[in-house]
Amino acid sequence: MTNKISIKDIAKIANVSIATVSNVINGTGRVSAETAAKVKKVIQELQFVPSASARSLKDKNSHLIAIVVPFIEKGILQDNPFYWELVRGVESGARNHEVQVILLGISEAEDFSFVKGRHLDGLIVVGVYQHSEAFRKIKSIGIPCVFLDSYLSDSSLYQVELDDEAGGYLATKHLIGLGHRDIAVLTGKMEQSGVISCRYQGYLRALREAGISESPDYILQADSSVHGGYQAAQKLGSLADRISAIFALSDVSAMGLIRGLHDLGLRVPEDISVVGFDDIFYTKYMIPSLTTIQQDIVNKGQEAVKMLLDQINGTQSPLKKAVLPVSLVVRQSTSAPKKI
Amino acid sequence: MTNKISIKDIAKIANVSIATVSNVINGTGRVSAETAAKVKKVIQELQFVPSASARSLKDKNSHLIAIVVPFIEKGILQDNPFYWELVRGVESGARNHEVQVILLGISEAEDFSFVKGRHLDGLIVVGVYQHSEAFRKIKSIGIPCVFLDSYLSDSSLYQVELDDEAGGYLATKHLIGLGHRDIAVLTGKMEQSGVISCRYQGYLRALREAGISESPDYILQADSSVHGGYQAAQKLGSLADRISAIFALSDVSAMGLIRGLHDLGLRVPEDISVVGFDDIFYTKYMIPSLTTIQQDIVNKGQEAVKMLLDQINGTQSPLKKAVLPVSLVVRQSTSAPKKI
DNA sequence: CTGAAAGCGCTTACAG
DNA sequence: CTGAAAGCGCTTACAG
Numbered sequence: 001m002t003n004k005i006s007i008k009d010i011a012k013i014a015n016v017s018i019a020t021v022s023n024v025i026n027g028t029g030r031v032s033a034e035t036a037a038k039v040k041k042v043i044q045e046l047q048f049v050p051s052a053s054a055r056s057l058k059d060k061n062s063h064l065i066a067i068v069v070p071f072i073e074k075g076i077l078q079d080n081p082f083y084w085e086l087v088r089g090v091e092s093g094a095r096n097h098e099v100q101v102i103l104l105g106i107s108e109a110e111d112f113s114f115v116k117g118r119h120l121d122g123l124i125v126v127g128v129y130q131h132s133e134a135f136r137k138i139k140s141i142g143i144p145c146v147f148l149d150s151y152l153s154d155s156s157l158y159q160v161e162l163d164d165e166a167g168g169y170l171a172t173k174h175l176i177g178l179g180h181r182d183i184a185v186l187t188g189k190m191e192q193s194g195v196i197s198c199r200y201q202g203y204l205r206a207l208r209e210a211g212i213s214e215s216p217d218y219i220l221q222a223d224s225s226v227h228g229g230y231q232a233a234q235k236l237g238s239l240a241d242r243i244s245a246i247f248a249l250s251d252v253s254a255m256g257l258i259r260g261l262h263d264l265g266l267r268v269p270e271d272i273s274v275v276g277f278d279d280i281f282y283t284k285y286m287i288p289s290l291t292t293i294q295q296d297i298v299n300k301g302q303e304a305v306k307m308l309l310d311q312i313n314g315t316q317s318p319l320k321k322a323v324l325p326v327s328l329v330v331r332q333s334t335s336a337p338k339k340i
Numbered sequence: 341m342t343n344k345i346s347i348k349d350i351a352k353i354a355n356v357s358i359a360t361v362s363n364v365i366n367g368t369g370r371v372s373a374e375t376a377a378k379v380k381k382v383i384q385e386l387q388f389v390p391s392a393s394a395r396s397l398k399d400k401n402s403h404l405i406a407i408v409v410p411f412i413e414k415g416i417l418q419d420n421p422f423y424w425e426l427v428r429g430v431e432s433g434a435r436n437h438e439v440q441v442i443l444l445g446i447s448e449a450e451d452f453s454f455v456k457g458r459h460l461d462g463l464i465v466v467g468v469y470q471h472s473e474a475f476r477k478i479k480s481i482g483i484p485c486v487f488l489d490s491y492l493s494d495s496s497l498y499q500v501e502l503d504d505e506a507g508g509y510l511a512t513k514h515l516i517g518l519g520h521r522d523i524a525v526l527t528g529k530m531e532q533s534g535v536i537s538c539r540y541q542g543y544l545r546a547l548r549e550a551g552i553s554e555s556p557d558y559i560l561q562a563d564s565s566v567h568g569g570y571q572a573a574q575k576l577g578s579l580a581d582r583i584s585a586i587f588a589l590s591d592v593s594a595m596g597l598i599r600g601l602h603d604l605g606l607r608v609p610e611d612i613s614v615v616g617f618d619d620i621f622y623t624k625y626m627i628p629s630l631t632t633i634q635q636d637i638v639n640k641g642q643e644a645v646k647m648l649l650d651q652i653n654g655t656q657s658p659l660k661k662a663v664l665p666v667s668l669v670v671r672q673s674t675s676a677p678k679k680i
Numbered sequence: 681c682t683g684a685a686a687g688c689g690c691t692t693a694c695a696g
Numbered sequence: 697c698t699g700a701a702a703g704c705g706c707t708t709a710c711a712g
Contacts, residue, residue: 006689017699022691029692030697049457053402054689056393057704064442079621084424091445100454102404102440105431114440117389226625259625281419285566285599287627346705357683362707369708370681394705397688 005046014042025050062119065094065308066102069126070134080225080252081280082297083126086148089301090124097309108133115141122308124148124301127195146308148300151194158311160304160322164195167293167326168202168247171275174291174328175245176210179336180273183207184239186232186248186257188224196224199249199277218243222253229253233260240266244337245273251280251292258286258333269335279329288332295326345386354382365390402459405434405648406442409466410474420565420592421620422637423466426488429641430464437649448473455481462648464488464641467535484651486644491534498651500644500662504535507633507666508542508587511615514631514668515585516550519676520613523547524579526572526588526597528564536564539589539617558583562593569593573600580606584677585613591620591632598626598673609675619669628672635666 007025011018016035023029024039031039042048056062067090069083087103094101099121106112115123122144128135130152138145146158175183185203188196207214217239222228229248233256248254254276258268268274268288276283276292283290303322310317347365351358356375363369364379371379382388396402407430409423427443434441439461446452455463462484468475470492478485486498515523525543528536547554557579562568569588573596588594594616598608608614608628616623616632623630643662650657 008689018690019692019699019701020697023698026691032697035697047453049453051397051689052454052458053393053396054704055691057391057397057689057706058691060704062393079425079428081421081424081621084421084427085419087424087427087443088419088445091443095445098454100442100444100458103427103431103443104440105428105435113387113389114392114438118392118440226622230625255622256625259627259629262627281421282566282595282622285570285596287599287602289599348705358706359683359685359708360681363682366707372681375681391705394688395707397690397705398707400688 005048007048007050010039010042010046010048013046014039056119060119061121061312063099064102064118064120065099065122065124065305066104066115066120067124067126068104068106068128068138070128071105071107078225080250081282082250082252082278085280085297086126086301089298089303090305091301092298093302093305097305099305099309106134110134110137112137112141115143121312122146124304124308125150128152129194144308144311146304146311148304149195151198155320158307158320160300160307160324162195162295162300162324163326164198165202165205167277167295168199168204168249169206170202170326170328171247171277171291171293172203172206173209174330175247175273175275175334176206176212178245178273178334180245181210181212182215182218182243182245183212184218184220184243184246186220186222186229186246186253188228188249188253189221196249203247220246224250224253226252226256226259229256229258230260231256233257233264236260236264240264240272243272245275245334247275247277249277251276251278251283251290254290254292254333255282255286258288258290268333270338273334273337275334284331286333291331291334292329293326294329295324300324345388347388347390350379350382350386350388353386354379396459400459401461401652403439404442404458404460405439405462405464405645406444406455406460407464407466408444408446408468408478410468411445411447418565420590421622422590422592422618425620425637426466426641429638429643430645431641432638433642433645437645439645439649446474450474450477452477452481455483461652462486464644464648465490468492469534484648486648486651488640488644489535491538495660498647498660500640500647500664502535502635502640502664503666504538505542505545507617507635508539508544508589509546510542510666510668511587511617511631511633512543512546513549514670515587515613515615515674516546516552518585518613518674520585521550521552522555522558522583523552523585523587524558524560524583526560526562526569526586526593528568528589528593529561536589543587560586564590564593566592566596566599569596569598570600571596573597573604576600576604580604580612583612585615585674587615587617589617591616591618591623591630594630594632594673595622595626598628598630608673610678613674613677615674623669624671626673631671631674632669633666634669635664640664 010021126148220232222232276290279294350361466488560572562572616630619632619634
């Protein structure tokens with residue numbers, strides 16, 4: 001019913017060989033303008049679209065890439081809207097190059113066999129860890145990859161990341177500049193993620209620079225999620241009296257944190273200042289609006305596609321690593337600490 | 341480098357024909373346990389994965405579906421996290437059936453040629469309108485489709501939607517029950533979307549039931565986005581004094597609206613109550629937390645995949661339309677109106 | 681139970 | 697400039 005027509009039908013109707021039809025479609029070989037026009041007309045009339053599977057069977061490339069995103073838990077992708085912005089960027093980048101994007105959530109058990117089976121042209125991999133099983137498997141597939149936010153030490157890998165350290169530094173310096181000295185940091189699982197630990201390093205650098213010594217008990221650890229942020233507030237306990245600011249290493253956790261503080265009767269920023277990280281879509285409209293480190297997530301996705309396609313097409317530039325900039329956006333969730 | 345090995349190599353090593361290898365892989369035909377074991381062993385050792393393109397070339401099905409989402413504007417998908425939740429649902433539903441999901445953003449200019457080219461097994465289409473060009477084109481492709489939130493009148497189409505009317509009714513009734521009588525409604529573009537207009541119908545029904553007559557000037561129209569909601573508040577003008585509650589037909593617009601009201605010096609819920617719709621991930625943590633109409637978005641995506649796969653595999657049940665339930669979640673953004 | 685062969689729809693040398 | 701033919705990696709009748 002759908003795609004019954006093939007290159008053969010076109011050839012028959014246009015009175016040429018299938019080779020010629022193929023040449024016309026691909027602009028390859030030498031075809032007279034006249035023949036080309038004739039063939040194109042027939043293609044147009046029959047609304048013929050070449051079979052991607054037949055092509056891919058010959059070419060060995062599929063014009064298909066996948067964006068690989070880690071699962072938060074059994075079979076369900078993270079609910080952080082950050083991923084959606086990234087995916088939007090990838091989609092828009094790919095569509096300009098006639099490449100389609102498969103969305104793939106993975107667990108550690110993923111075997112990636114379908115990547116081979118489908119002859120995927122390449123992979124955009126979000127947030128894998130150096131020592132993870134997933135990373136090992138992905139590398140062993142041997143197809144073009146771009147790693148996002150992954151901080152892999154192997155410099156032969158293509159990577160797109162953010163200047164997370166600078167972001168951590170800027171956020172902390174902002175708080176210090178306002179007069180804060182007792183600044184807690186709300187992190188995700190540190191060991192697992194280069195992103196988190198780089199932001200944390202930036203935090204430490206700002207502290208050092210200001211001559212403030214770090215306190216291990218100022219580290220709050222929780223899931224990078226709204227709920228995680230909320231729980232962190234609940235577990236604050238007596239720490240609440242000793243700190244005047246919290247740097248949350250992601251906006252989603254800052255969002256939950258602020259609500260948690262609110263439920264504790266603590267006002268932001270009057271009692272405690274909060275800085276986030278990412279500048280996701282809603283931060284500007286929160287009450288109070290969130291001071292945060294801004295990154296262009298959509299652009300990050302687009303950049304990753306570009307790098308991947310350059311790699312696939314062999315038009316790659318020598319640089320294998322793109323580090324995207326961050327900036328501080330000051331809003332209402334931060335202010336000078338109360339005088340005590 | 342990657343997938344050089346084929347069924348032929350397996351056949352050679354296992355000392356059988358390629359037909360036998362194929363039969364072993366697919367569990368078709370009759371193969372002795374012994375041969376099967378031998379072949380399986382070789383497949384295992386060589387980590388052989390059959391070529392999806394070769395299969396699809398024969399079968400005419402690709403085990404590939406697409407989720408089709410409208411663009412908000414030139415080449416960029418909507419930033420509403422609602423879509424992310426939907427996509428997550430679709431991904432998880434598909435992965436259980438060894439089907440991969442392509443993400444496709446479309447504009448009215450989309451020609452869907454790649455759907456034919458790739459032999460997609462089916463499409464999950466989100467939010468198209470009865471009279472749109474996109475809908476016409478999609479129908480003409482002639483492949484299995486499930487339409488989400490589309491309110492298409494053609495009853496031969498498979499559709500998954502929400503009981504939007506009931507949601508609108510519940511939300512409004514809740515406000516009326518609190519004592520509100522002057523209830524504005526914040527809508528998206530009415531004519532374009534069945535979803536919006538059904539929610540609005542529910543609003544009207546609740547008003548009628550309570551003997552409250554509708555006022556045309558209580559309709560606030562804005563983009564279904566955070567920014568749209570914010571703008572709506574800015575344009576409120578003198579209306580602010582005449583109403584005591586606003587029913588926003590989406591959470592994102594409610595989120596912007598509340599911020600907008602805040603900037604106007606209006607408190608929620610003390611001065612104006614606000615109800616949202618969708619119950620997206622953050623509503624519970626907002627300050628004030630948002631009273632809203634809850635739907636299970638992830639489940640909606642899963643439901644759509646299930647219906648699509650049933651249709652593709654011919655195991656479809658007679659019902660072509662699934663209407664998912666809604667419920668009211670009362671939180672802090674609504675209260676009784678002030679006595680005047 | 682097993683294999684030889686045709687064919688899915690393309691592309692790509694290779695002749696002419 | 698154009699066409700005949702091989703081959704990509706599978707599946708599927710059809711023999712045996």
